[in-house]
Amino acid sequence: MALEHAILVSLLEKPGSGYELARRFERSIGYFWTATHQQIYRVLGRMEGAGLLHVREVPQRGRPDKKEYAVAARGRAALTAWLHEPIEPESVRHELAVKIRGAAFDDPAALISEVERHRKAHDDRLGRYLTGELRDFTGPEAPRPLDAGGELQHAVLRGGIAYERMTIAWLDDVLDTLHRLRTATPRT
Amino acid sequence: MALEHAILVSLLEKPGSGYELARRFERSIGYFWTATHQQIYRVLGRMEGAGLLHVREVPQRGRPDKKEYAVAARGRAALTAWLHEPIEPESVRHELAVKIRGAAFDDPAALISEVERHRKAHDDRLGRYLTGELRDFTGPEAPRPLDAGGELQHAVLRGGIAYERMTIAWLDDVLDTLHRLRTATPRT
DNA sequence: TAGCACATGTAAGGGGTTACATGATTGC
DNA sequence: GCAATCATGTAACCCCTTACATGTGCTA
Numbered sequence: 001m002a003l004e005h006a007i008l009v010s011l012l013e014k015p016g017s018g019y020e021l022a023r024r025f026e027r028s029i030g031y032f033w034t035a036t037h038q039q040i041y042r043v044l045g046r047m048e049g050a051g052l053l054h055v056r057e058v059p060q061r062g063r064p065d066k067k068e069y070a071v072a073a074r075g076r077a078a079l080t081a082w083l084h085e086p087i088e089p090e091s092v093r094h095e096l097a098v099k100i101r102g103a104a105f106d107d108p109a110a111l112i113s114e115v116e117r118h119r120k121a122h123d124d125r126l127g128r129y130l131t132g133e134l135r136d137f138t139g140p141e142a143p144r145p146l147d148a149g150g151e152l153q154h155a156v157l158r159g160g161i162a163y164e165r166m167t168i169a170w171l172d173d174v175l176d177t178l179h180r181l182r183t184a185t186p187r188t
Numbered sequence: 189m190a191l192e193h194a195i196l197v198s199l200l201e202k203p204g205s206g207y208e209l210a211r212r213f214e215r216s217i218g219y220f221w222t223a224t225h226q227q228i229y230r231v232l233g234r235m236e237g238a239g240l241l242h243v244r245e246v247p248q249r250g251r252p253d254k255k256e257y258a259v260a261a262r263g264r265a266a267l268t269a270w271l272h273e274p275i276e277p278e279s280v281r282h283e284l285a286v287k288i289r290g291a292a293f294d295d296p297a298a299l300i301s302e303v304e305r306h307r308k309a310h311d312d313r314l315g316r317y318l319t320g321e322l323r324d325f326t327g328p329e330a331p332r333p334l335d336a337g338g339e340l341q342h343a344v345l346r347g348g349i350a351y352e353r354m355t356i357a358w359l360d361d362v363l364d365t366l367h368r369l370r371t372a373t374p375r376t
Numbered sequence: 377t378a379g380c381a382c383a384t385g386t387a388a389g390g391g392g393t394t395a396c397a398t399g400a401t402t403g404c
Numbered sequence: 405g406c407a408a409t410c411a412t413g414t415a416a417c418c419c420c421t422t423a424c425a426t427g428t429g430c431t432a
Binding site: 002005006008009012013030031032033034076079080082083084086087089090091092093094095096097098099100101102103104105106108110111114117118121122148149151152153154155156158159160162163165166169170173174177180181 | 193197267271278279281296344348354357358362368
């Protein structure tokens with residue numbers, strides 16, 4: 001159900017089309033939730049049917065027409081209700097960790113390049129987050145003082161930054177372990 | 189598909205029944221993957237049908253009989269093949285972050301108790317991880333030197349510990365932000 | 377003329393959650 | 405007598421991923 005709520009939050013921050021939402025989910029919303037355009041279109045249709053959203057057809061020149069969605073009163077009420085319900089603390093799902101533990105039954109050294117690839121992907125993502133932080137929150141172009149929405153967006157982004165830094169440090173630790181296993185304990 | 193691989197890793201570490209697997213997924217495997225018993229039984233049935241696992245009926249006194257699963261040659265081959273395939277670096281899914289950003293459209297202060305509850309849940313989990321680390325890897329009872337499997341399990345656990353510590357620090361940051369918003373920028 | 381950005385969808389299949397269902401033994 | 409632990413499952417439903425499908429206009 002969280003995709004619905006993420007869409008409500010994003011459309012409250014700024015109305016937009018399914019296509020635009022898909023791009024936001026690749027960027028800022030992506031700090032905490034991901035979704036593909038296929039999923040988004042389906043859920044938008046369902047939410048409109050349930051009266052949570054308004055649609056407005058926007059004709060465009062030189063581009064296909066788009067449907068601009070905005071949150072209806074009922075959608076806002078649904079979000080408020082959800083905000084007041086407790087949710088369960090989530091646990092992680094980390095496929096790479098399954099591989100790391102599985103490496104004991106194969107060649108641990110063979111995992112090194114895969115872990116390095118992941119490390120690089122997280123490092124790139126960290127770079128994008130830091131650039132965004134400077135642009136939107138801490139740089140000279142950023143609005144000051146920030147309103148409540150901005151403060152909360154920044155707090156969530158700081159979470160994304162902390163997550164990427166932690167992950168990079170952990171992957172360095174894993175690489176260290178894999179290198180030590182290669183030199184110290186050759187497999188039988 | 190990762191549940192299958194997590195089950196293969198766990199059964200290679202030690203064969204066991206669906207029930208036992210479900211308990212491991214609440215504990216050690218839970219550092220990086222979760223699954224309920226319903227899911228596990230369904231997947232075990234499918235994997236046995238595909239010849240990835242052997243089953244052995246174990247009669248027990250005073251307890252229901254159990255089916256003990258072990259990895260078959262074909263299962264081991266499937267794991268090896270998967271270990272050599274690259275996987276996509278994952279992104280986070282964090283429902284609480286959706287709520288934090290959504291709080292801008294409600295009362296941010298109303299989220300404080302929810303965030304505190306999550307902080308406590310992560311703190312408890314950190315405590316369990318640290319206890320487990322002492323018992324299995326760093327305490328006087330731990331086998332020394334560790335074999336490759338032990339080193340890799342420990343590396344994954346260190347990742348779980350780092351994740352919980354990072355999350356707790358971030359939630360403290362969020363709580364700070366929510367308190368500041370309460371005193372500094374009352375909503376209109 | 378090839379590729380990218382814009383724009384919206386359908387269909388199939390597998391993954392995951394929640395609710396329902398049963399039944400024995402052990403400990404309080 | 406009641407709750408917890410051990411033990412295994414089915415059914416319904418929604419979520420998510422992957423592949424397929426279409427079409428315009430701009431730019432290199």
